[in-house]
Amino acid sequence: MAKYLTKRIGRSLITLVLIICVVFILMRMMPIEGYFQNFEKLSDEQIQSGLREMGMLDPLPVQLVHFFQNMFKGDFGVSHKYRVNVAVTEILRDKIPVSIKLGSLSILVSLVLGIPLGTMMARFKGKWFDKFGTLFIVFIEAVPAVVYHLLIQMYGTKWLNIPMLFDGADWRCWILPVFSMSLGNIAYYGMWLRRYMVDEANKDYVRLARAKGVSENKVMFRHIFRNAFVPMVQYLPSSFLNTVIGSIYVESLYSVPGMGGLLVNCVKGSDNTMVQAIVLLYATVGVIGLLLGDVLMTVLDPRISLGGKEGGR
Amino acid sequence: MSEVILSVQNLNIKFNLRGRVLHAIRGIDLDIYKGESIAIVGESGSGKSVFTKSFMGLLDGNGFISSGSILYDGRDLSKITRAKDWQKIRGGEIAMIMQDPMTSLNPLKTIGDQIAEAIQIHQPEFKGEALKQKIIGYLTDVGITEPERRAKQYPHEFSGGMRQRVVIAIALACNPKILICDEPTTALDVTIQAQIIDLLKDLKKKYALTIVFITHDLGVVANIADRVAVMYAGQIIELGMANEIFYDPRHPYTWALLSSLPQLGEKGVSLYTIHGTPPNLFKAVVGDAFAPRNPRALKIDFIKEPPCFEVSPTHWAKTWLLDPRAPQVEPPEVIKYIRELGVKNDAAN
Numbered sequence: 001m002a003k004y005l006t007k008r009i010g011r012s013l014i015t016l017v018l019i020i021c022v023v024f025i026l027m028r029m030m031p032i033e034g035y036f037q038n039f040e041k042l043s044d045e046q047i048q049s050g051l052r053e054m055g056m057l058d059p060l061p062v063q064l065v066h067f068f069q070n071m072f073k074g075d076f077g078v079s080h081k082y083r084v085n086v087a088v089t090e091i092l093r094d095k096i097p098v099s100i101k102l103g104s105l106s107i108l109v110s111l112v113l114g115i116p117l118g119t120m121m122a123r124f125k126g127k128w129f130d131k132f133g134t135l136f137i138v139f140i141e142a143v144p145a146v147v148y149h150l151l152i153q154m155y156g157t158k159w160l161n162i163p164m165l166f167d168g169a170d171w172r173c174w175i176l177p178v179f180s181m182s183l184g185n186i187a188y189y190g191m192w193l194r195r196y197m198v199d200e201a202n203k204d205y206v207r208l209a210r211a212k213g214v215s216e217n218k219v220m221f222r223h224i225f226r227n228a229f230v231p232m233v234q235y236l237p238s239s240f241l242n243t244v245i246g247s248i249y250v251e252s253l254y255s256v257p258g259m260g261g262l263l264v265n266c267v268k269g270s271d272n273t274m275v276q277a278i279v280l281l282y283a284t285v286g287v288i289g290l291l292l293g294d295v296l297m298t299v300l301d302p303r304i305s306l307g308g309k310e311g312g313r
Numbered sequence: 314m315s316e317v318i319l320s321v322q323n324l325n326i327k328f329n330l331r332g333r334v335l336h337a338i339r340g341i342d343l344d345i346y347k348g349e350s351i352a353i354v355g356e357s358g359s360g361k362s363v364f365t366k367s368f369m370g371l372l373d374g375n376g377f378i379s380s381g382s383i384l385y386d387g388r389d390l391s392k393i394t395r396a397k398d399w400q401k402i403r404g405g406e407i408a409m410i411m412q413d414p415m416t417s418l419n420p421l422k423t424i425g426d427q428i429a430e431a432i433q434i435h436q437p438e439f440k441g442e443a444l445k446q447k448i449i450g451y452l453t454d455v456g457i458t459e460p461e462r463r464a465k466q467y468p469h470e471f472s473g474g475m476r477q478r479v480v481i482a483i484a485l486a487c488n489p490k491i492l493i494c495d496e497p498t499t500a501l502d503v504t505i506q507a508q509i510i511d512l513l514k515d516l517k518k519k520y521a522l523t524i525v526f527i528t529h530d531l532g533v534v535a536n537i538a539d540r541v542a543v544m545y546a547g548q549i550i551e552l553g554m555a556n557e558i559f560y561d562p563r564h565p566y567t568w569a570l571l572s573s574l575p576q577l578g579e580k581g582v583s584l585y586t587i588h589g590t591p592p593n594l595f596k597a598v599v600g601d602a603f604a605p606r607n608p609r610a611l612k613i614d615f616i617k618e619p620p621c622f623e624v625s626p627t628h629w630a631k632t633w634l635l636d637p638r639a640p641q642v643e644p645p646e647v648i649k650y651i652r653e654l655g656v657k658n659d660a661a662n
Contacts, residue, residue, distance in 0.1 A: 208409075212483065213401070215397075
């Protein structure tokens with residue numbers, strides 16, 4: 001396990017370095033407007049001297065080495081468009097915790113509601129609960145998220161008497177964004193858990209468990225649920241990641257000061273240093289997510305041996 | 314072999330399939346005696362598994378007992394509807410071993426845990442160290458070496474034959490009186506089959522079990538069974554002591570079944586096969602269900618269902634050939650040959 005982990009982490013690091021290099025090189029191909037606040041008004045000499053100052057006229061490998069050196073010092077440069085001359089790290093420092101808090105809460109809610117939904121649907125397959133659940137899932141999956149997000153905001157704020165403007169210190173303000181963000185995941189977890197559980201329920205070991213005299217509830221939770229949860233677990237870290245990144249709409253709807261939409265804004269504004277840092281951040285979270293997913297699966301399923309003679313997965 | 318442990322009377326089982334009704338078990342009467350091993354043989358789809366599953370309330374959701382009774386220990390199992398009541402019967406009174414050991418163990422639990430689960434339900438008096446010893450005891454009984462180490466392992470660390478031993482250990486851990494073995498050797502290779510059969514014979518003695526053996530392997534039957542019930546199209550068509558069925562079969566279907574044994578085939582002659590297919594059980598069967606496939610069928614076979622004719626106190630068959638009014642029908646050559654073998658055997662004993 002330790003051997004596998006070091007190997008796996010090593011590989012993840014290589015992946016990250018490659019991602020950084022590719023993004024860095026791509027960024028050098030972007031128009032240079034992104035480095036100046038008032039590009040149109042500047043003369044050629046001013047632009048050239050500005051670029052020299054930033055080290056943009058050095059050969060590419062030298063620039064890359066500089067970037068890595070600065071990165072290890074925790075310096076990702078300054079924003080040129082989004083908030084002029086403010087350090088990228090400073091901008092992100094305020095936003096990351098908000099998004100992570102929102103994302104974590106939403107994943108927590110999704111699990112707390114999605115797992116029982118899927119389990120109960122599988123337990124009462126074909127009964128009214130299953131049909132009701134299917135209706136809910138089809139609704140969430142088929143109707144564009146914008147529609148129910150808007151409805152929830154419109155009626156939710158009114159009924160619960162919550163201020164329209166987001167205030168991080170007021171816990172009530174978190175309810176609706178978290179709930180809106182959870183709906184998709186609840187449906188997703190419910191749908192897949194039900195499916196995997198129905199699959200498992202038809203297996204021989206479940207029949208044997210029943211033939212042993214194990215009660216139906218225990219068969220469901222001790223045998224079927226655990227086996228059905230293994231394939232789900234692999235995707236949990238990635239779905240956490242998607243939730244953190246993918247909350248653009250909900251965050252802007254409730255004007256949550258998180259990271260949602262930041263990447264898109266910075267790409268649009270050609271704020272190259274910001275894009276670099278944000279992509280690096282997402283890539284790191286993504287790689288860690290995949291790693292965690294695999295490790296979690298090994299913990300739950302003894303059949304998967306990481307490393308060892310078979311070479312793992 | 315005197316006391317009846319389980320008595321099935323005129324059992325009918327039906328399945329609802331897409332709005333149609335399939336009559337899977339068509340009136341079975343069978344007494345199972347304490348301590349015997351009875352084999353139920355028949356081709357795929359004859360209802361062997363469905364019949365025994367009904368003893369444990371394990372019929373699929375669309376299956377139901379339409380009439381008849383299954384008497385066990387003073388109660389009628391066919392009347393049980395509450396899951397809670399079934400849980401007492403399942404395992405504790407009647408346990409089951411399934412066909413495919415590769416899939417019948419939970420892959421995520423150690424085999425020790427899976428045996429413990431059965432003990433905790435049916436023998437809750439064993440706890441802590443005693444429970445551990447009990448698990449090791451069962452593993453030793455089914456012939457697993459180093460039981461202490463093996464108990465901590467997961468099913469994927471066992472071979473097929475070893476897994477079937479574990480499944481048997483789980484069944485034993487329920488402390489049952491009747492053990493239903495649903496084709497326990499079909500998925501195993503021949504050498505392992507013999508070991509498992511021997512193991513079951515030993516365990517039957519040690520734990521005073523009554524064994525119901527479902528199989529289509531007549532070799533296995535000859536090895537383990539005291540009595541044999543031959544099933545066809547949801548009915549038992551012939552029942553007798555093992556030697557009666559093997560050396561003196563009376564029903565044309567039993568003849569056909571024995572004739573198709575490759576061991577009795579002659580070099581250069583094609584193996585015997587039974588032509589046609591079993592009847593469609595969605596429709597009502599008229600007369601003898603086997604008649605359309607039976608080259609020796611009488612006219613009445615197509616009109617009226619035969620009753621059970623007694624051959625000896627322990628042997629009966631459901632065929633019009635045994636009616637005193639029936640014409641003398643010669644059985645196939647192979648059957649005459651094995652009858653002679655039987656006579657010789659008797660003379661030798």
